[in-house]
Amino acid sequence: MKESIGKVPGLAVILVGQRRDSLTYVRNKIKACEEAGIKSVVAEFPDSCAEEDIMTSLSKFNEDPSVHGILVQLPLPEHLDEEKILNLVSLEKDVDGFHPINMGNLSMRGREPLFVPCTPKGCLELLLRSGVEIVGKKAVVIGRSNIVGLPIALLLQRHHATVTIVHACTKNPERITCEADIVVTAAGVPSLIRSSWLKPGAVVIDVGTCPVEVD
Ligand SMILES: NC(=O)C1=CN([C@@H]2O[C@H](COP(=O)(O)OP(=O)(O)OC[C@H]3O[C@@H](n4cnc5c(N)ncnc54)[C@H](OP(=O)(O)O)[C@@H]3O)[C@@H](O)[C@H]2O)C=CC1
Numbered sequence: 001m002k003e004s005i006g007k008v009p010g011l012a013v014i015l016v017g018q019r020r021d022s023l024t025y026v027r028n029k030i031k032a033c034e035e036a037g038i039k040s041v042v043a044e045f046p047d048s049c050a051e052e053d054i055m056t057s058l059s060k061f062n063e064d065p066s067v068h069g070i071l072v073q074l075p076l077p078e079h080l081d082e083e084k085i086l087n088l089v090s091l092e093k094d095v096d097g098f099h100p101i102n103m104g105n106l107s108m109r110g111r112e113p114l115f116v117p118c119t120p121k122g123c124l125e126l127l128l129r130s131g132v133e134i135v136g137k138k139a140v141v142i143g144r145s146n147i148v149g150l151p152i153a154l155l156l157q158r159h160h161a162t163v164t165i166v167h168a169c170t171k172n173p174e175r176i177t178c179e180a181d182i183v184v185t186a187a188g189v190p191s192l193i194r195s196s197w198l199k200p201g202a203v204v205i206d207v208g209t210c211p212v213e214v215d
């Protein structure tokens with residue numbers, strides 16, 4: 001990085017609590033940073049920490065010129081106000097793309113967000129690099145979370161697909177998915193999609209990961 005852009009980019013990660021999945025994801029991110037020549041720092045807080053502690057740490061990262069990107073690992077413990085915390089992340093450092101202004105710009109025509117959430121961006125990239133036509137196609141996204149389902153749906157719409165979102169309250173989801181040319185599923189429910197849910201030849205991306213017990 002230093003050689004190619006003359007600077008060492010810095011990533012700051014805020015990690016609250018000891019969730020096993022979060023620890024794994026953060027470890028993977030740090031490893032990816034090392035491989036890419038990005039300097040990373042992790043600010044770790046106990047589950048019981050005060051909101052103020054996180055806000056103070058975030059403000060420091062916002063002002064630190066050696067930090068170019070900030071990630072707040074989600075989910076946060078219940079007692080913390082996710083909205084308040086994510087709102088404080090500087091727009092220019094919001095590499096997750098979770099700030100409401102970045103999400104808002106993603107959803108508006110003619111606007112460009114500074115960052116797009118990485119998993120949705122990866123899904124779109126996968127479709128584009130695989131030569132899947134998106135314009136005018138029927139796409140169904142299963143899940144509407146802020147970090148996966150919603151931004152994927154918005155991205156597909158930006159690429160001129162006709163998008164339907166299926167969620168936990170959707171009646172007869174099978175009838176909707178079986179008409180889709182493209183299905184992106186991110187519900188976190190294993191074995192939700194059966195073959196009868198899909199049109200032959202449909203392109204399917206399964207974003208979901210689900211831990212299963214093996215003996
Ligand atoms: N590979 C990757 O990079 C990533 C993978 N993931 C994985 O993707 C999955 C989704 O993650 P995330 O979006 O954070 O999860 P959330 O739990 O926040 O959201 C799940 C979504 O799925 C919907 N849903 C739940 N059950 C059903 C159902 N039976 N039928 C239809 N829709 C349903 C929910 O609907 P409702 O809104 O109505 O409750 C909700 O919108 C998880 O398995 C997660 O591990 C997540 C991030 C990155």
Ligand SMILES: Nc1nc(=O)c2c([nH]1)NC[C@@H]1CN(c3ccc(C(=O)N[C@@H](CCC(=O)O)C(=O)O)cc3)C=[N+]21
Pocket residue numbers: 024025071072073074075096118147209
């Ligand atoms: N601020 C924030 N940003 C996130 O990007 C974010 C988050 N919070 N909270 C939780 C979700 C979940 N998430 C995943 C990332 C990678 C895999 C992934 O790569 N899974 C590997 C396995 C990884 C492993 O277990 O070693 C796989 O499916 O092959 C899954 C899920 C990111 N999230």
